[in-house]
Amino acid sequence: MQLCVEPNQSQAKEIKGETMSGRVIVITSGKGGVGKTTTNANIGTALARAGKKVVMIDTDLGLRNLDLLLGLENRIVYTIVDVVEGRCKLKQALVKDKKNPNLCLLAAAQTRDKTAVTEEQLKDICEELKKDFDFILVDCPAGIEQGFQNAVAGASEAIVVTTPEMSAVRDADRIIGLLEAKEEIKSYKLLINRVRPNLIKSNDMMSVEDVVEILSADLIGIIPEDTGIITSTNKGEPIVNDEKSLAGQAYNNVARRIIGEDVPFLNLEEDTSVMAKVKKFFSGLIGKEK
Amino acid sequence: MKDIFTDFYNTILGFFRQTEKKEENAKDVACNRLRVVLMQDRTNLTPELLQRMRQELIDLLSKYVEMDKDALELNFDQEDGQMALMLSIPVIRAKEEAEIEAEEEKTEEKSQTESTEETEPAEKDDETEVEASDTEAEEECSSESDIEVDAESEALDDSEKTEENVK
Numbered sequence: 001m002q003l004c005v006e007p008n009q010s011q012a013k014e015i016k017g018e019t020m021s022g023r024v025i026v027i028t029s030g031k032g033g034v035g036k037t038t039t040n041a042n043i044g045t046a047l048a049r050a051g052k053k054v055v056m057i058d059t060d061l062g063l064r065n066l067d068l069l070l071g072l073e074n075r076i077v078y079t080i081v082d083v084v085e086g087r088c089k090l091k092q093a094l095v096k097d098k099k100n101p102n103l104c105l106l107a108a109a110q111t112r113d114k115t116a117v118t119e120e121q122l123k124d125i126c127e128e129l130k131k132d133f134d135f136i137l138v139d140c141p142a143g144i145e146q147g148f149q150n151a152v153a154g155a156s157e158a159i160v161v162t163t164p165e166m167s168a169v170r171d172a173d174r175i176i177g178l179l180e181a182k183e184e185i186k187s188y189k190l191l192i193n194r195v196r197p198n199l200i201k202s203n204d205m206m207s208v209e210d211v212v213e214i215l216s217a218d219l220i221g222i223i224p225e226d227t228g229i230i231t232s233t234n235k236g237e238p239i240v241n242d243e244k245s246l247a248g249q250a251y252n253n254v255a256r257r258i259i260g261e262d263v264p265f266l267n268l269e270e271d272t273s274v275m276a277k278v279k280k281f282f283s284g285l286i287g288k289e290k
Numbered sequence: 291m292k293d294i295f296t297d298f299y300n301t302i303l304g305f306f307r308q309t310e311k312k313e314e315n316a317k318d319v320a321c322n323r324l325r326v327v328l329m330q331d332r333t334n335l336t337p338e339l340l341q342r343m344r345q346e347l348i349d350l351l352s353k354y355v356e357m358d359k360d361a362l363e364l365n366f367d368q369e370d371g372q373m374a375l376m377l378s379i380p381v382i383r384a385k386e387e388a389e390i391e392a393e394e395e396k397t398e399e400k401s402q403t404e405s406t407e408e409t410e411p412a413e414k415d416d417e418t419e420v421e422a423s424d425t426e427a428e429e430e431c432s433s434e435s436d437i438e439v440d441a442e443s444e445a446l447d448d449s450e451k452t453e454e455n456v457k
Contacts, residue, residue: 166323
């Protein structure tokens with residue numbers, strides 16, 4: 001079965017006898033509200049902007065939000081539950097992004113609970129999507145119950161999202177323990193969200209290094225706290241589309257690292273306070289005079 | 291000109307830093323609390339079990355060395371992603387062979403006579419405490435020695451590296 005969105009390409013592929021084998025990455029955190037869905041929307045969009053074919057699966061049945069972050073809430077006709085219950089074909093349920101034809105969403109059902117889809121069914125869906133997409137990003141619900149087990153079932157890689165807060169780090173540690181016990185998960189990486197350089201500088205917040213040391217996991221991204229996230233969510237447009245935004249840049253860098261590029265981490269140590277800006281402005285002026 | 295601004299900036303910053311420093315560093319508190327709680331999460335060892343392990347280790351080791359039991363430390367630590375159980379024992383002196391043998395005989399007699407009472411763990415704890423005070427009374431304080439021993443403890447999982455740091 002071919003579910004490629006663009007028929008011409010799929011024909012070309014058939015002639016060459018090639019089949020894609022996409023990477024299935026689950027984005028998880030344990031704790032709620034640390035930015036899983038935001039991360040998913042942004043990494044997915046960034047990968048699509050880099051020319052990759054991306055599908056995002058929202059597995060948070062009953063509490064779907066990925067559609068909102070992507071601004072696709074009004075386009076959803078079929079959900080993942082319709083697919084597993086045979087009311088539609090998989091490709092019919094894929095919602096194409098407004099701007100980027102490389103990007104698709106398989107939405108969660110809002111009216112059903114976590115038991116509506118099983119681990120096996122999710123595995124099958126992932127296997128099917130692997131043939132036509134470079135990346136399958138699975139948005140995992142909060143918690144470590146069945147919803148988590150389902151989301152992880154089809155994945156071979158994981159991104160663990162956390163923030164430099166005690167409860168988020170503790171839950172991330174628990175999730176890492178569970179991921180390590182899963183044979184299918186070949187690698188997992190840590191993404192530290194909502195980093196506030198000013199608080200870290202004043203020793204009020206754990207630093208990225210602290211979190212990495214405590215969890216002893218490889219880092220894939222550091223995302224600064226950015227008020228732009230709120231406006232971008234409100235508009236239904238991922239922040240990676242805004243090239244000026246620091247969080248957007250950080251997410252873009254994560255996407256590039258996923259593809260395999262060696263991208264240095266953003267320097268968040270740079271003081272962005274008003275005082276520092278004033279100082280920079282004046283020292284700039286003085287520099288010019290000399 | 292540039293320096294004046296830098297100085298001004300640093301003075302103001304310094305002023306705010308000073309007022310902040312009075313309280314304990316929130317970041318370090320968070321890190322330390324997290325380390326402790328994660329050790330418990332990861333090992334599933336309850337404080338009671340840890341206490342029991344500590345007591346049993348004391349019992350075992352006091353057969354061979356005389357130590358300062360109150361200063362004994364048993365903690366989890368992390369090294370290169372590997373969990374380690376760190377045991378720090380302040381040793382007063384190592385026992386002599388004859389002493390050890392004598393104690394062995396004594397415990398054998400004890401276990402024969404008291405074996406029926408040892409079934410409950412609570413009672414066992416009581417018993418070991420009595421034993422501990424016995425050895426303390428015997429104390430013939432000689433010069434403190436520094437011995438470092440690395441040993442795998444049989445009482446633990448193989449996955450957990452045990453380092454016995456005997457001072």
